[in-house]
Amino acid sequence: MxxxxxxxxxxxxxxxxxxxxxxxxxxxxxxxxxxxxxxxxxxxxxxxxxxxxxxxxxxxxxxxxxxxxxxxxxxxxxxxxxxxxxxxxxxxxxxxxxxxxxxxxxxxxxxxxxxxxxxxxxxxxxMTPAPVPQDPLPGEVVDQDEEASDPDQPAVPAPSAVAPPVNVAPPEPVPLVDEGPDSLLGWLTSPRLKGRVRLAHGDVPLLIDADARTYHGPALLKPLADHFQRKVEDADLETIDAAAWAAASAAAGDAQPLNRLVWFGALVSGGGKLAGGFPPDTRFQMLKWPQTEREYPKHFRIATVMMKGPATVVDIAQASGVPEPDVTDFVNANLATGFADIERPPEPEPDATRSSGLFGRLRGR
Structure with a gap:
C-alpha cells in the first residue's frame, strides 16, 4: 500500500x-x-x-x-x-x-x-497564539468543570450534516448595549482609545496599541479576565513613550490581534446573559468558522452546531450538549467580533413582471 x-x-x-x-x-x-x-x-x-x-x-x-x-x-x-x-x-x-x-x-x-x-x-x-515558554499549555489549564463535561473525544455531529462556511463578508459587529463606557470592553470598542497605553491596574500586564489594533499580554486569555470585571478610568490607561513601550512589550509577549481581546471581553462580560437586547427567541447564525480558543474546549461543539444554520440559544445548547449560559457567552463574543449575526429576513425579490426604462413605462400605460 x-x-x-x-x-x-x-x-x-x-x-x-x-x-x-x-x-x-x-x-x-x-x-x-x-x-x-x-x-x-x-x-x-x-x-x-x-x-x-x-x-x-x-x-x-x-x-x-x-x-x-x-x-x-x-x-x-x-x-x-x-x-x-x-x-x-x-x-x-x-x-x-x-x-x-x-x-x-x-x-x-x-x-x-x-x-x-x-x-x-x-x-x-x-487565532490562538502559541504559549510562550513560561506559560503552561492551554490544555493544562482547562477548568475542572469544562474537563468533566469534555470527554476524550468531544461529541460532534455527523460531518456530512455540517454546512460549509458561508462565503460572505461579515457584517459590522453587533453593538453590546450593556458593555458600559467605563469597562475595558467599552474602551476597546470606542474611538476614545488611541495610541499606545498600558493598563495600570491588575497583576497581569496588558499593553494596547489602539492604532495598530494589537495588544501585548499572556498567550492565555483567562488570566486577563480580571481586567474586564472592574471599572477602567482614564487614569488607569497610561500613555507611554516609544522607549518604554519597546521594553514593556518585549517583556509582555508577542503582539496579538486586538479583536481577540474584544472577543474575550464580550465572552466574560455578559455573565451568561444575552447582550444586545435580543429576545430569547432570536435565532443566531455563524457567517464563517469562528475564533475558538483551546482554553474553552466546549466552544468547538457550539460552533459546529451553529454552522448548520440559524438557531436559538436554547436549540444550540440542546444540540451541542453545552449549558445555555456558555452558549450565550459564546454568541455574545462572536456577535461582538462579526463572526456571527442574528437571522435577518431575506431581501424581497424584485418584481420580474415590472420593467424599467422607456419600454416598461409604455407597456404599463
Whole structure:
C-alpha cells in the first residue's frame, strides 16, 4: 500500500515548515512516503489551531480520509496528533506510527542532512497564539468543570450534516448595549482609545496599541479576565513613550490581534446573559468558522452546531450538549467580533413582471 501524505488548512509558513521537516524525516526513513495533494492522500495533516482547520477536518473526515491534527494542545479530535511546533523528529515519529497502522515497520537511519535544508519552524499560526515558554499549555489549564463535561473525544455531529462556511463578508459587529463606557470592553470598542497605553491596574500586564489594533499580554486569555470585571478610568490607561513601550512589550509577549481581546471581553462580560437586547427567541447564525480558543474546549461543539444554520440559544445548547449560559457567552463574543449575526429576513425579490426604462413605462400605460 503506498504511503501518501497531504497538507491542508494551514498558512504558507506552517506548510513550508512541515514540508522541510517531512523531507528530513522521510529521507531518514528510506523515502517510503510521498507528499501529494490532500485530495490524493491517504493521510492528511490539518492545522487544528488555525481558523479553518476544524472545518477542513470535518470535510476530510466525511470524505473518509485519515486526519492528523497539528496542534500545540495535548490532544486533538483528529485520528492522529502531530505536536506543534513541528520538527523532523516529531514528523518522523508520526510517519512511523502511521506506517505501523498499515502493518509496515519503518526504521530510522543515520543521514547527514545539511544545515541549510533543515526546517526552521515558525510560530504556530491561527487565532490562538502559541504559549510562550513560561506559560503552561492551554490544555493544562482547562477548568475542572469544562474537563468533566469534555470527554476524550468531544461529541460532534455527523460531518456530512455540517454546512460549509458561508462565503460572505461579515457584517459590522453587533453593538453590546450593556458593555458600559467605563469597562475595558467599552474602551476597546470606542474611538476614545488611541495610541499606545498600558493598563495600570491588575497583576497581569496588558499593553494596547489602539492604532495598530494589537495588544501585548499572556498567550492565555483567562488570566486577563480580571481586567474586564472592574471599572477602567482614564487614569488607569497610561500613555507611554516609544522607549518604554519597546521594553514593556518585549517583556509582555508577542503582539496579538486586538479583536481577540474584544472577543474575550464580550465572552466574560455578559455573565451568561444575552447582550444586545435580543429576545430569547432570536435565532443566531455563524457567517464563517469562528475564533475558538483551546482554553474553552466546549466552544468547538457550539460552533459546529451553529454552522448548520440559524438557531436559538436554547436549540444550540440542546444540540451541542453545552449549558445555555456558555452558549450565550459564546454568541455574545462572536456577535461582538462579526463572526456571527442574528437571522435577518431575506431581501424581497424584485418584481420580474415590472420593467424599467422607456419600454416598461409604455407597456404599463
Amino acid at each position: 503506498p504511503l501518501t501524505l497531504g497538507l491542508t488548512g494551514m498558512d504558507a509558513a506552517t506548510e513550508i515548515a512541515i514540508k522541510a521537516a517531512f523531507a528530513d524525516a522521510n529521507t531518514r526513513l528510506g523515502k517510503q512516503w510521498s507528499l501529494v495533494p490532500d485530495s490524493q492522500a491517504e493521510y492528511v495533516i490539518v492545522d487544528m489551531d488555525s481558523m479553518y482547520g476544524p472545518m477542513s477536518w470535518l470535510r476530510l473526515h466525511a470524505a473518509g480520509k485519515t486526519v492528523i491534527g497539528l496542534t500545540s494542545a495535548p490532544r486533538t479530535q483528529a485520528d492522529f496528533l502531530l505536536p506543534q511546533p513541528v520538527d523532523s523528529e516529531g514528523v518522523a515519529a508520526l510517519l512511523q506510527e502511521l506506517a505501523a497502522a498499515t502493518g509496515e515497520s519503518l526504521d530510522l537511519v543515520a543521514v547527514d542532512i545539511p544545515m541549510s535544508t533543515r526546517a526552521d519552524t515558525p510560530s504556530p499560526a491561527g
